[in-house]
Each structure stands twice: as C-alpha cells, then as structure tokens.
Amino acid sequence: MAILVDQPRWPAHGTVWAHLVSDRSLEELHRFARANGLPPRSFDLDHYDVPAERLESLVAAGAELVPGRELVARLRASGLRVRASDRLQEKHRRLTADLALRWAALAARTPAGRMGPDRDRRDVREVRAAAPASTEWVDAGAELLRRWDEPHRHYHDLTHLDDVLQHLDVLRADGEAVPVTAELAAWFHDAVYDLVPGADEQRSAELARERLSDLGAGPATVAEVERLVMLTASHAPARGDAAGAALCDADLAILASSPRRYARYSAAVRAEYAGVPDEDFRRGRSAVLGGLLAHEHIFATASGRARWETPARENLRRELALLDRPHD
Structure with missing residues (x-):
C-alpha cells in the first residue's frame, strides 16, 4: 500500500x-x-x-x-x-464526465412505455433492460450538460446540478424515499435558465416532457417529472409528497452549507443578476430570504430538517442582516 x-x-x-x-x-x-x-x-x-x-x-x-x-x-x-494552473479546467472536465456517467446510469432505471401515435416509432420495450444507455439517451444527457454549462450561469450551473444529485443521495441513505423521477427532475429543473422565475420552470418542464417522451419514458413517468420540475418554482410540496419533498430539500440544501461556501453561493446568485440595480436586488433578495425564514420549516423531509434546518436559518439570517445594512 x-x-x-x-x-x-x-x-x-x-x-x-x-x-x-x-x-x-x-x-x-x-x-x-x-x-x-x-x-x-x-x-x-x-x-x-x-x-x-x-x-x-x-x-x-x-x-x-x-x-x-x-x-x-x-x-x-x-x-x-x-498542477495549480490546471485545477479549474480539470475539475470541470471530471465533473462533466462524472455527470455524464450518472445520466447514462439513469437509462436502465427509467420506466419505459409505448410511443404515442404522433411520435417517432422506434422499438421501445415495456420494461427497459439494464443495458448500456442508447445513443439517443447519451445525446440527451450531453444536451442537458451543455445547458447547465451556459456562460451566464454562476450558481445554477453544473456544480449546482451535482450538488442536488448528491443531496438526493444523502436523503436516500438516510431512508427518505427518492424515486427515479426525483433524479430525472433534478436534471431538468433548471435546464432552461433565463432568469425569469416561473417561466424558467415552465419551459424546463416542457423540455422534460419532450425529451423523456422522445426517449421512450412511460407517460406516468413523464407526467411526474413534469410535476416535480414545476414544484421547484415554489418549493412547497404537499404533505405526503415524498418525491417532491426530497427534490425540494436537495435543491435548497445549499442554504445549510458552511459560512464560507454560503458566501460564495450568495455572491454567485448576485452575479447572475448583475444587470439588476443594487437596491432592487437587495429588496428582491430580502423578500426571498424573509419568505423562507417565515416558514415553520424550510425543509420538508425529516432528514432535511435534522441535517440542514438550523444551519440554513443561521445563514439566511446572516445574509438578511447584511442586505439590511445601510449602503452608500
């Protein structure tokens, strides 16, 4: 050794x-x-x-x-x-490769269904065997990775996608229900990101419906992924919605990160809205943070509350205090 x-x-x-x-x-x-x-x-x-x-x-x-x-x-x-000079490029290369492998692995776990009459009639089996992902599946993943890697993204990027997927892994390891539809929804939930809340989620859900239908996913799977993607606009899963709770908690888990990483996260969010005047951004951001703090619970799963509720509230209060300070 x-x-x-x-x-x-x-x-x-x-x-x-x-x-x-x-x-x-x-x-x-x-x-x-x-x-x-x-x-x-x-x-x-x-x-x-x-x-x-x-x-x-x-x-x-x-x-x-x-x-x-x-x-x-x-x-x-x-x-x-x-080497230090190669670290950023190498991190990006490895992250992209790891995510591509993870997307490919989802192919065998995605329930298949018959194509509709208006779809391209490829040979789609009722039950997808645990075989290598098809070329079409791999190509769809490459498209998603290109979308998540768009240059205007500073927070909602490949690292965020990876974080959400890893947080789903944490919740699953803790015994929470994390169906394959929650993972698929994680891939699509910010696939369209034009900084238009509500519209971005709607277009991302539409993209999920189109791509998954073309790939032969079953209608129930497609509808559930669509629903979950739309749920990330409000992060308010209904009681008993285990898949929605897991996805929303994984999406919000960044709020409970270390103070140093939280500072990088908040700076990245500000960078995405660089075109918004400071006063308008502070007002809008304060409203978002205050709304989260006003909830009885930020996180919907038992695991999420145990792991992330307290540090998330501490980070939110700290950022809100900074936003409320007088600025010249």
Missing part, C-alpha cells in the same frame, strides 16, 4: 487539515478513503482533505505519515499530481 498523509497544517472550518494521497493510483486512494469513511466530497482532484482529528485513525489503518514536501514529491513522481 502506498497511501501517504502529511501533518495537518491548513486551517479551515475551525480545525486544521492534512492531505491524503496515493503515490500509486487514484483507485487505491478511493478504496482506502471508502474503507475509512472519508466522504467523497472531501476528494479534490488528486488528494483527500482530512481533518486533524482523523490523522491517528488513518495512520492506524495503514497510511504513512510523511513530511509535506515528501508527499508532494512522491505524488508528482506518480503522475497523479494536478
């Missing part, structure tokens, strides 16, 4: 952090991380960020404690090192 960890030296989020790497392969690194309960989101292209309190247990599990310079030198010699 060639798993290396250096001394924790980098402060963030109330602790100090070390780097965990392999000087052999990323596969080996990921296996070690999974075996020791490191969250996937702590992986950063060529290393895992690990808090100081995990150092002892990782060394006991077989990681070799080495000086930082040695860790970097051995990582560079392995060919796995990602």
Whole structure:
C-alpha cells in the first residue's frame, strides 16, 4: 500500500487539515478513503482533505505519515499530481464526465412505455433492460450538460446540478424515499435558465416532457417529472409528497452549507443578476430570504430538517442582516 498523509497544517472550518494521497493510483486512494469513511466530497482532484482529528485513525489503518514536501514529491513522481494552473479546467472536465456517467446510469432505471401515435416509432420495450444507455439517451444527457454549462450561469450551473444529485443521495441513505423521477427532475429543473422565475420552470418542464417522451419514458413517468420540475418554482410540496419533498430539500440544501461556501453561493446568485440595480436586488433578495425564514420549516423531509434546518436559518439570517445594512 502506498497511501501517504502529511501533518495537518491548513486551517479551515475551525480545525486544521492534512492531505491524503496515493503515490500509486487514484483507485487505491478511493478504496482506502471508502474503507475509512472519508466522504467523497472531501476528494479534490488528486488528494483527500482530512481533518486533524482523523490523522491517528488513518495512520492506524495503514497510511504513512510523511513530511509535506515528501508527499508532494512522491505524488508528482506518480503522475497523479494536478498542477495549480490546471485545477479549474480539470475539475470541470471530471465533473462533466462524472455527470455524464450518472445520466447514462439513469437509462436502465427509467420506466419505459409505448410511443404515442404522433411520435417517432422506434422499438421501445415495456420494461427497459439494464443495458448500456442508447445513443439517443447519451445525446440527451450531453444536451442537458451543455445547458447547465451556459456562460451566464454562476450558481445554477453544473456544480449546482451535482450538488442536488448528491443531496438526493444523502436523503436516500438516510431512508427518505427518492424515486427515479426525483433524479430525472433534478436534471431538468433548471435546464432552461433565463432568469425569469416561473417561466424558467415552465419551459424546463416542457423540455422534460419532450425529451423523456422522445426517449421512450412511460407517460406516468413523464407526467411526474413534469410535476416535480414545476414544484421547484415554489418549493412547497404537499404533505405526503415524498418525491417532491426530497427534490425540494436537495435543491435548497445549499442554504445549510458552511459560512464560507454560503458566501460564495450568495455572491454567485448576485452575479447572475448583475444587470439588476443594487437596491432592487437587495429588496428582491430580502423578500426571498424573509419568505423562507417565515416558514415553520424550510425543509420538508425529516432528514432535511435534522441535517440542514438550523444551519440554513443561521445563514439566511446572516445574509438578511447584511442586505439590511445601510449602503452608500
């Protein structure tokens, strides 16, 4: 085994952090991380960020404690090192590739149905076998990824899509009901994004209906995805709407992120509305935040409330206070 960890030296989020790497392969690194309960989101292209309190247990599990310079030198010699100048481009490439794989995997889980008489009559089976995704399915995913990667998106982008999908995974792991329709709706919920609330959701729902129908999804599946996409306009699922609750909670989970990441999120939202005068933006944003805080619960699932309710309210109050400050 060639798993290396250096001394924790980098402060963030109330602790100090070390780097965990392999000087052999990323596969080996990921296996070690999974075996020791490191969250996937702590992986950063060529290393895992690990808090100081995990150092002892990782060394006991077989990681070799080495000086930082040695860790970097051995990582560079392995060919796995990602240079600082390449990190943004490499992150984008890997994120796009990971999302494409995730979309392809949805093909086998999407209930199929017969084409309507006005549709192209391809051979669509009643039950889709667990086979590789069709060319048409892959092409639809590529279109969605292009839409999510449009240059005017600063928050509602590929990272947001990935976040929503990963938050659905968290809710599922907690025992919440997360049907395939919720995942499909996550892919489509901001696929059309022209900064026109209500109209964007409507056009995204229409896109979902067109693409999924053409791909052979069953009518009930198509209708449910349409409904779920429209629900993200209000984030107000009805009692008993498990799929809607999961999707809305996953979409809003960014509100409960660390203060540093929340600051990046709010700045990205402002960047999307760069053409709106400051006073108008503060007024509109304050109304949105105040409306969320006025709800008895921001999150609809039991897991979402347990995980995200308290930090989300703290972040919202903090941002609202900043918006309410006098500005010259």
